[in-house]
Amino acid sequence: MQLSDYSAFPTTLPIVVEDDMFLYPFMISPIFISDEANIAAAETALRDNSLILVCPSKEGHEGERSFDVIYPAGVIGSIMRKVNLPDGRVKLLFQGLARGKILEQVSNAPLRAVVDVIESKPYNEIKIDALLEVLREKIRTLASISSSFPQDLVRTVEENHEPNRIADLVSSVLKLKKSRAYEMFIEEDVEKRLMLLIDVVSEEIEQSKLQREIKSKVSSKLEQANREYFLKEQLKQIQKELGVDTQREEEIEEYRKKLENLKPHLTEEAYKEIKKQIDRYARMHPDSAEAVVIQTYLDWVLEVPFGKYSKKKLDIQEVKERLDKDHYGLEKPKERIVEYFAVKELMELRGVKREKGSGAILCFAGPPGIGKTSLANSIATALKRPLVRIALGGLEDVNELRGHRRTYIGAMPGRIVQGLIEAKEMDPVMVLDEIDKVGRSMRGDPTSVLLEILDPEQNTHFRDYYLNFSIDLSNVIFIATANDIGYIPAPLRDRMEFIFLSSYTPNEKYEIAKRYLIPQELRKHGLKKSELTISKSALEAIIEKYTREAGVRNLRRRIADIVRKAAKELLENPEIKKISITLKNLSKYLEKPVFEIEEAEKHPQVGVVNGLAWTAVGGDVLKIESIKIKGKGSLQLTGRLGEVMRESASIAFSVVKVLIDSGKIKIDQSAIPKTFKEKEEKIKVDPSEVYRRYDILLHIPEGATPKDGPSAGITMATSIASLLSERKVRPDVAMTGELTLTGKVLPIGGLKEKLIAAYKAKIKKVLIPKKNYDRDLDEIPAEVVENLNIVPVTTIEEVLKEALL
The missing domain is CATH 1.10.8.60 (Helicase, Ruva Protein; domain 3)
Incomplete structure (x- = not known):
């Protein structure tokens, strides 16, 4: 079959990608294909009765099918036969006809391109004959010292005078890397092609000579090893006849085999430690207590998956699709996760090694049940990596993470190493659940170990006390979860990047x-x-x-x-x-309802104000109440308030006093308790007497629940102002913000949760600090913003104007 039997070149041909072999024009060879792209290309060629171009894939991209991962040249040929195999693969009998190169890409599914034949440049026949003679001499030399070069090929090279055919024949026998084989294959200058081939054959000759020399040196050692092997086998047979148990020797030999298999992936320190323990175990009496300890150690340490990593490459599109499929909402957290893995994928694609100390440890922070752990599950699924969950809640013993020293009874590796063994890979997704609930006791501070685990500068040499050598955790994707980051120690917080997950609407x-x-x-x-x-x-x-x-x-x-x-x-x-x-x-x-948030009152009251609070389970609406009792101007606080809220209440009371004194809050004479003489003589009393002659009791409901935080100042001030001025508070208004002594409103945290709570309670108007209005409003869900009248305030006067009737 000739090229002339088909359409003229250049022409459009389907492309089959070959991962294993490097084919040449003279070859008739079986090709086994199993992926859809190759099968589609072959079927297209058979249907159209056309030739195909077989291109080799580049090193490290086997299994991938795109123009970016194949060499832009290959062998033009025809499919002589196609057979469907029982295991789902397809066998093609391919006949190579000529070298071809891709001129223009046409389609990706299947791969099709405009292809032209590679024509050799004109050459000087005298020079080429001289080069061929040198090549033949080299081949004869190689065939005489290497059994891998067949004699019949030598005869073929001697009888043939076509330089390109000879180059293809010799190249097909030599075991060349794809990149080097392609370099010679694509060369259009015959003289350069033969020179390259002579260099390769010369290297093969030197290699073969060196191999023969090494074989002669080790032959005596092999004879000694064989002798020892036969003696050991005889000894085993004798022990078997005598009834002596050989199981222990077999176990030791198994340990040694496992260690040698792991050697390429172990550090020198780790290899020496494990080998030392195997040698100690071999010398010990099997019934001794220490032998049991060492055997347990060897069983653990040889199960650590050294050198085993996920073969799946990072693909942020898959991560994004999985996150969108598994979770509704959470747009900003999902976007940040995709950005995190986009950086990793870009570095992998460009072959950039991670610098020491670079990279961030993600921490999902938010209320319970919001989806922190399930986000980590989705990430592991998208990356096709095993998921390891380590529950840190209540963990007090530092050895739980770092491992116990082998001197203790019942010692075992730490949870990190156990997680790697469970995952069977060195790069799993490891979730450190409830990192904010780690305890501290006389047995150490586990957060100090977490500092080493989560610090990219240190976790390349994490030392487990039980293993007694360092292991590399830099390939593990650590994801922490927390409800309240305030409980995480500051040095540990510094190692993490927080992604906050807020309440759902x-x-x-x-x-x-x-x-x-x-x-x-x-x-x-x-x-x-x-x-x-x-x-x-x-x-x-x-x-x-x-x-x-x-x-x-x-x-x-x-x-x-x-x-x-x-x-x-x-x-x-x-x-x-x-x-x-x-x-x-x-x-x-379902049983009787449990109302989450009490709806806003319909009727205005004096001294009752809707305050907005942040809790570990989301936002809440708290009604702050106050009453006045005849007294001497004291302020009493109830509701189990923390120190911050007590100070806020004192500031609020002081601010209201200043407003009364300055006349900004009008006090009616009827609101001031008067003495008998003042009533009889109708004496006007100074408005400031209203706070001197009353004791004020300020209460925040749910007294059993501890409450603290800098965000209730304006609420308490509004309640006190309403009480003293006897002006009612609008029932459909809620507020949040801290207060200074000069009456300025300071920004607060947890705005999203607070506004969601107000929305659920059917509040119509919410007063928030202006800085929060300018800075945080874009994070609030659209349905909440649309249904609330959010008013920014900067001073307490603005608050009272909006809240009081």
Whole structure:
């Protein structure tokens, strides 16, 4: 078959990518393909009765199918036969015809390109004959000292006078790297091509000579090793005949084999330590206590997956798709996660090594049930890496992380090393759950170990006390989770980059329940989608009246309660085929409601103000109440307040006094308690007497719950001002902000949670510090902003103007 049997070149041909062999024009060779791209290319060629171009893939890109990972030249040829194999692969019998190169890319699925034949440049026949004679001499020399070069090929080279054919023949026999083989293959100058080939053959000759020399030197050693082997086998047979147990020797030999297999991946320190322990174990009596300790150590240490890493390359598109698939909302956290892995992927693609001390440790911070651990699960799934979860809540013993020294009874590796053994890879996704709940005791401070684990400058040489050598944790993706970062020690916080996850809005909870929770619970309880439906109004009622949380954990439990009762009802009443949960029959499946946030009062009251608070489970609306009792101007605080809130209350009281003294808060004479003489003589009393003749009791409800934080100053000031001036407070207004002695409103934290709480409580107007209004409003969900009248305030006078009637 000739090229002339087909259309003229250049022409468009399908491309088959070959990962294993480097083919040449003269070869008739079987090609095994299994991926869709190659199969599609082959079927296109057979359907169109056209030739194909077989291109080799570049080193390190085997299995990938794109123009970026293949060499832009290969062998033009035809498919003589195609056979479908039982294992799903396809066998092609390929006949090479000529060298070809890609001129223009046409399509990617399958790969197709405009291809032209590689024509050799004109050459000087006398020079080429001289070069061929040198090449033949080298080949004869190589064939005489190496059995890998067949004699019949020598005869073929002697008889042939076509230089390109000879170059292809010789190249096909030599075991060349793809890059070097391609360098000679693509060369259009015949003279240069032969010169390159002569260099390669010369190197092969030197290698073969060196191999023969080494073989002659080691032959005596091999004979000695063989002799020892036969003697050992004889000894084993004798011991077997005598009834002596040889199991221990076999175990020791197995340990040595495992160590030698791991040697390329171990540091010198680690190899020496393990080898020393194996030698000690071999010398000990098997029944001694120390032998048991060393055997346990060897069983542990040889299970550590040294040198085993995930083969899946980073792809941020997969990470993004998985995060979007598994989680509704959380746009900013998901965006930051994708950015984190985008940097890693870019460095991998460009072959940039991570600098010592670079990289960040992510920490997902937010209320319980918001999706911190499930985000880590999604990351591990997208990266196709094993997930290891280490629960740090209540951890007090430093040895739990670093491992126990082998001198102690029951010693074992730390949780980090155990996690690597469990993952069976050295680069898993490791979740350090509840890092804010790590304890400290007489057995050490685990946070000091976490500093070493999470510090990129130190974790390349993390030392486990049990292993007694350092291991590299720099390839592990550490993700920490925390509810309140205030409990994390400052040095440890400095090692982490925080991604804050805030409370879900009612609409987000509804979408999450509809898309994820209900289908998941139906699957868990064996129900079909057609057997149970929950109406929108019923689901909204569950969210508003049956759960008290920032996340969706309790919402999942309530849905599970409904599904269990529905499953029971279906079994007890076979005639029922479908159960529909509506607002009317919801009480049948759930117990009485638990209101999360009390709705705003409809009638204004004196001294009662809606304050907004941040808690570990999201935002909340607290009604701050105050009453006045005839007294001497003291301020009493109740509700289990912390030191910060007590100071805020004192400042608020002082600010209100200043406003009364300056006349900015008008006090009616009827609001001031008067003496008998003042009443009889109708004496006007100074307005400041209103706070001198009353004792004020300020109370924040839920007295059993500790409350503290710098964000209630303006709320307490409004309550006191309302009480003393006897002006009612608008019931549909809530507020948050700290107060200075000069009456300025300071910014606060947790604004998103507080505004969501106000939205849930059906508050209409919210007063917030102006700095928060300018800085944080873009982080608030759109549905909350649309349904609240958010008013920025800078002074207490503005607050009182908006809040008091």
